[in-house]
Amino acid sequence: xxxxxxxxxxxxxxxxxxxxxxxxxxxxxxxxxxxxxxxxxxxxxxxxxxxxxxxxxxxxxxxxxxxxxxxxxxxxxxxxxxxxxxxxxxxxxxxxxxxxxxxxxxxxxxxxxxxxxxxxxxxxxxxxxxxxxxxxxxxxxxxxxxxxxxxxxxxxxxxxxxxxxxxxxxxxx
Amino acid sequence: xxxxxxxxxxxxxxxxxxxxxxxxxxxxxxxxxxxxxxxxxxxxxxxxxxxxxxxxxxxxxxxxxxxxxxxxxxxxxxxxxxxxxxxxxxxxxxxxxxxxxxxxxxxxxxxxxxxxxxxxxxxxxxxxxxxxxxxxxx
Numbered sequence: 659x660x661x662x663x664x665x666x667x668x669x670x671x672x673x674x675x676x677x678x679x680x681x682x683x684x685x686x687x688x689x690x691x692x693x694x695x696x697x698x699x700x701x702x703x704x705x706x707x708x709x710x711x712x713x714x715x716x717x718x719x720x721x722x723x724x725x726x727x728x729x730x731x732x733x734x735x736x737x738x739x740x741x742x743x744x745x746x747x748x749x750x751x752x753x754x755x756x757x758x759x760x761x762x763x764x765x766x767x768x769x770x771x772x773x774x775x776x777x778x779x780x781x782x783x784x785x786x787x788x789x790x791x792x793x794x795x796x797x798x799x800x801x802x803x804x805x806x807x808x809x810x811x812x813x814x815x816x817x818x819x820x821x822x823x824x825x826x827x828x829x830x831x
Numbered sequence: 832x833x834x835x836x837x838x839x840x841x842x843x844x845x846x847x848x849x850x851x852x853x854x855x856x857x858x859x860x861x862x863x864x865x866x867x868x869x870x871x872x873x874x875x876x877x878x879x880x881x882x883x884x885x886x887x888x889x890x891x892x893x894x895x896x897x898x899x900x901x902x903x904x905x906x907x908x909x910x911x912x913x914x915x916x917x918x919x920x921x922x923x924x925x926x927x928x929x930x931x932x933x934x935x936x937x938x939x940x941x942x943x944x945x946x947x948x949x950x951x952x953x954x955x956x957x958x959x960x961x962x963x964x965x966x967x968x969x
Contacts, residue, residue, distance in 0.1 A: 664834035664880050690876045693837070694857055706834065708881055733870075757946025758931075759924065760858055762870045763877065 659696045666708040676707045683707045687729055688764040691772045719744055728767030735766060832879045839863045841879035842889060850890035850919045861947030864920040865889050871927025890919035902926050905964035913951030921947045925961045935965035
């Protein structure tokens with residue numbers, strides 16, 4: 659690994675400041691993807707900004723939708739009662755992800771920002787319920803991921819445009 | 832420690848706790864499994880500096896008062912190893928598995944021990960050991 663400094667962010671504002679333009683900083687949360695990229699020198703940040711202390715690890719399921727904090731561990735999302743009841747597909751998919759050890763540390767945000775190693779997740783037609791291409795912009799920031807509840811799945815609403823950005827969709831969401 | 836030091840390297844090279852094994856160093860084999868605040872993780876995929884303030888449990892820390900941990904006893908009784916290199920990781924992972932309160936049927940054990948590879952192929956006896964330890968734990 660190439661040398662880097664380390665800073666733990668105590669709140670969101672300090673995390674953003676540490677990662678400001680020209681800092682050469684990279685966020686680290688679970689690190690299960692980042693460590694491999696660092697080991698292979700695929701990335702060489704000047705500073706790692708540890709964001710594990712930020713209060714972003716909740717799961718809320720209400721009115722047929724779910725919101726998870728970016729720092730929620732994959733195993734905690736899969737085990738959440740509301741997710742298990744209303745989004746069993748998500749629980750099942752997460753339970754097939756990586757290994758139990760990785761799922762205990764890897765975060766939802768890191769999972770979405772994972773460095774792409776194959777094209778599978780770029781193809782929306784292969785991902786049931788995916789509302790939009792999972793790749794948008796250089797860092798795929800803001801790519802919406804839309805999953806249907808069981809009730810919605812039985813009676814799918816047909817949409818011709820993404821509810822987030824109004825772009826036309828090739829599959830209903 | 833240097834910011835680059837993984838938890839695995841800190842355990843083995845700084846603290847000389849060599850029970851935690853380096854296998855693939857890529858988070859795929861599970862030989863380096865330890866418990867962080869009671870949850871199993873791969874020590875090769877996290878930095879030592881990130882573990883500050885957290886409780887790390889390694890294979891050296893599970894025997895109490897000179898008595899083997901029940902999972903260790905089960906592995907011995909079921910001959911759940913051949914060369915033994917993956918065994919510390921298998922045992923730590925199995926302890927983590929029981930703490931997750933999942934089912935203890937063979938299929939569940941196999942699925943949730945899938946993060947630990949054994950190149951000797953001792954899987955049959957590993958599953959038997961975990962099943963036995965789970966039954967005693969219940």
